[in-house]
Amino acid sequence: MAKKRHNGKPQNVTKNSIRPKAPKAGSWSNPKTQKLIMQVSLVSVLAQILFYLYSEFIGGYPIIKYMFLSEGRFDDLKNGILQNQYFFAPQLLDIKGFASVASPPMISLWQFYGVFVKSESAAIISIILTFLVLVLIIWLITKNVYVTVLLATLHPILFTFARGNPDMWVIILLGISGVGFIRDKNWLVAIAFGLMSALKFPYLLFGVIFLMKKDFKNLALQIAVTAAAFLLPLNARPWGAIEQIKVFNGIVAKYYDGYVVGDGGMLFNVSFFGLEKPLLYLIYGSNLDSISKAHDVAITALTLQLILLIVLSVILLAVPIYYELKNKDLIGKSLERAKEMELYLVFFLFLAVIECLYPQVAAEYRLAQLVVIIALLFKVKSGFLENRWNLVVLTLILLPKHFMVISFPSGVANIVTVSSLITPLLLVLLAIRIQGYLSKGSFYSPFIKFLTPSKIQA
Numbered sequence: 001m002a003k004k005r006h007n008g009k010p011q012n013v014t015k016n017s018i019r020p021k022a023p024k025a026g027s028w029s030n031p032k033t034q035k036l037i038m039q040v041s042l043v044s045v046l047a048q049i050l051f052y053l054y055s056e057f058i059g060g061y062p063i064i065k066y067m068f069l070s071e072g073r074f075d076d077l078k079n080g081i082l083q084n085q086y087f088f089a090p091q092l093l094d095i096k097g098f099a100s101v102a103s104p105p106m107i108s109l110w111q112f113y114g115v116f117v118k119s120e121s122a123a124i125i126s127i128i129l130t131f132l133v134l135v136l137i138i139w140l141i142t143k144n145v146y147v148t149v150l151l152a153t154l155h156p157i158l159f160t161f162a163r164g165n166p167d168m169w170v171i172i173l174l175g176i177s178g179v180g181f182i183r184d185k186n187w188l189v190a191i192a193f194g195l196m197s198a199l200k201f202p203y204l205l206f207g208v209i210f211l212m213k214k215d216f217k218n219l220a221l222q223i224a225v226t227a228a229a230f231l232l233p234l235n236a237r238p239w240g241a242i243e244q245i246k247v248f249n250g251i252v253a254k255y256y257d258g259y260v261v262g263d264g265g266m267l268f269n270v271s272f273f274g275l276e277k278p279l280l281y282l283i284y285g286s287n288l289d290s291i292s293k294a295h296d297v298a299i300t301a302l303t304l305q306l307i308l309l310i311v312l313s314v315i316l317l318a319v320p321i322y323y324e325l326k327n328k329d330l331i332g333k334s335l336e337r338a339k340e341m342e343l344y345l346v347f348f349l350f351l352a353v354i355e356c357l358y359p360q361v362a363a364e365y366r367l368a369q370l371v372v373i374i375a376l377l378f379k380v381k382s383g384f385l386e387n388r389w390n391l392v393v394l395t396l397i398l399l400p401k402h403f404m405v406i407s408f409p410s411g412v413a414n415i416v417t418v419s420s421l422i423t424p425l426l427l428v429l430l431a432i433r434i435q436g437y438l439s440k441g442s443f444y445s446p447f448i449k450f451l452t453p454s455k456i457q458a
Contacts, residue, residue, distance in 0.1 A: 033386045037378065040388075041150040044395040048155050051400045060403040061267075061417050067162035074123045077164025080110035081117060088234070088244035088251075101255040103248075104233035105198045106166050123164070130168055131161045134372075137175035141182075141375045151375055155400040156367035159268075167365035170196050170203065171372050177206075178348075178376040182341065186210075190218035194225025202355055209344065209351070212447070256360075261298045263414040265361035272308060273360040275424040277301040278416045281408050294413050302360070309358060312428065316435055323439030324448040342380045343443040349373045349384075350434040357427050364419075367398060384437050393433065397426045 028034065056064045067073065080102065088104075102110070117123045134157070139148040151157070160167050173192045180188030190210070196203040204226065210219035234241040259265035266277065280297050281288055288294060352369045356362050374394065377385050384390055401419035408415065438444060 028381050028386060029383060030386055033381075036388065037385055037391065038146060038150075040391045040395055041147070044399060045150055045153060047395075048399055051403055055400070055402045058403075059405075061405050061415070063400055063402045067159060073162055074127060074164040076166065077110070077113060077117070077127065078123060080106070080164075080166070081114040088239065088247040101252055102166075103199055103201075103230060104244075105195070105229045106200075108233045109166070109169060127161055127164055127168075130172075134168070134172050134175065137172060137179070138372065138375050141175060141179060141379050144378070147375070147378060151371050154371050154398050156364050156398055157371055159400075160365045160368045163365070165363075165365045166199055167368055170199055171368045173199075174369050174372045175375070178345070178372065178379075181345070181348075182376065182379060186215060186218045187221065190221040191225050194222040195229055197222065197226040198229035202359055205351055205355060206348070209348065212347070213344075260302070260360045261295055263294070263298075265363070266414045266416050266420070268363040269361055269416075269420050270356055270364055270367060270423040270427065271359050271362040272312070272357050272424050273301060273305045274362070274416075274420040276304050276308065278406060278408075278420055280304070281413055282406070288409055288412055291412055305360070312357070312431075316431055319432060319435040320439040320444040321448065323436070324444060339441070342377075342382050343438055343441050345373065345376050345380060346382060346384050346434060346438055346441075347443065349377065350431060350438070353427050353431045353434065357424060357431070367423075370394070371398065383441075384434070387433075387437075390430075390433060390437075393426055393430050397423060397430060 030036075052064050054060065056062050079100065113126055117126050131152075135148060135152045138151055139145070142148055142151075157171075160171065173196045177189045177192035177196070180186065180192065193203065193206045196206070204222075207219050207222050210216070210222065231241060234244045239247075260273070266274065277298060280301050281294070284293070284297055288297065349370065352373055355369065356366045374385070401422055402417040404418040406416050406418070406421075
């Protein structure tokens with residue numbers, strides 16, 4: 001025990017009495033954190049503008065023209081309205097090249113827009129109104145005008161709305177689910193997750209949150225909503241539901257052939273497969289002289305993806321196990337409510353990163369969900385955002401990286417940009433950093449308790 005003089009008199013000072021107090025859950029440990037986040041956000045927006053201009057006027061893929069100025073703007077919305085007006089009619093399989101994968105609720109929403117969208121001006125107005133709904137949700141989450149503006153103008157958000165992609169509805173539901181989670185309304189979270197999952201099946205992964213919380217009631221609600229939202233629209237058609245599901249499966253198969261084995265999904269892909277496939281094309285080089293050779297490379301890339309995803313999964317699982325076994329006294333430790341919520345939102349971000357990395361095709365629209373979850377982390381003053389390197393990695397992921405184009409033999413494979421090579425690696429780095437943060441916060445402690453022998457815990 002050390003002694004310290006105070007007013008000329010020695011005072012007993014124990015080791016615990018000189019230890020700095022831990023910050024309260026739900027508050028920044030550093031009062032300058034918000035200022036740092038604002039600075040990094042502002043720099044990212046400025047860098048985004050520079051990358052846009054560079055890609056448009058100096059080199060790379062002309063992203064501004066593609067998003068805002070070409071005849072193809074809002075194509076996902078316009079094509080969705082036009083191509084899917086017959087729902088899953090059997091004759092769709094006879095249309096050569098038709099591979100527009102859409103779930104029944106997605107088509108229902110397109111048809112709803114189709115009631116109003118009769119011209120280019122109407123399409124623009126509908127997109128703007130949908131965008132304003134998202135802006136409102138982000139503002140309700142952050143209650144900060146500057147943060148709302150900075151987040152709502154990041155590239156993945158603009159890219160999603162400039163294309164009129166269905167992910168614009170998904171990220172709105174994602175924001176609603178986040179609000180429900182923060183306010184302890186898990187039934188609302190389950191409904192939002194269910195609707196998201198019905199729109200795009202990969203979002204079923206978010207149900208893992210209910211598994212972690214052992215909230216099987218709301219997991220069942222999510223699954224029920226997914227099934228209902230997917231199946232109910234099929235019952236209002238002249239074709240039987242089973243027949244329509246067969247048509248849906250046939251279209252998915254055509255999509256897989258054109259966008260995964262083929263190259264339709266290469267240009268804006270941010271998944272692991274989006275990294276592996278162009279790398280193999282580059283390795284094959286001059287031997288890549290026919291479409292059949294490109295297909296062979298694609299099959300090899302799919303095999304490589306399976307192996308690498310298994311390796312990555314092992315690494316991501318090993319991180320928390322390593323931390324927990326290193327600090328055995330933390331195994332099974334319970335967390336205070338506010339801190340637990342913050343860690344679950346960081347885990348939410350982790351699942352969103354997996355949503356980007358693991359599918360064969362995950363375009364830049366998928367990155368928009370990261371932006372909404374960042375708003376939620378800002379709301380709860382998450383310590384994850386206090387780390388400067390975490391902010392840097394997030395910024396690099398969300399920046400447009402189309403300033404360099406990699407071309408392949410004409411007619412054999414589509415071009416890709418450097419974004420396809422850089423973004424997946426950054427996402428892997430972010431996933432590892434998230435796992436480290438969660439492990440240090442004892443997030444996995446209650447779950448590791450059931451996986452480790454009692455002797456190790458002791």
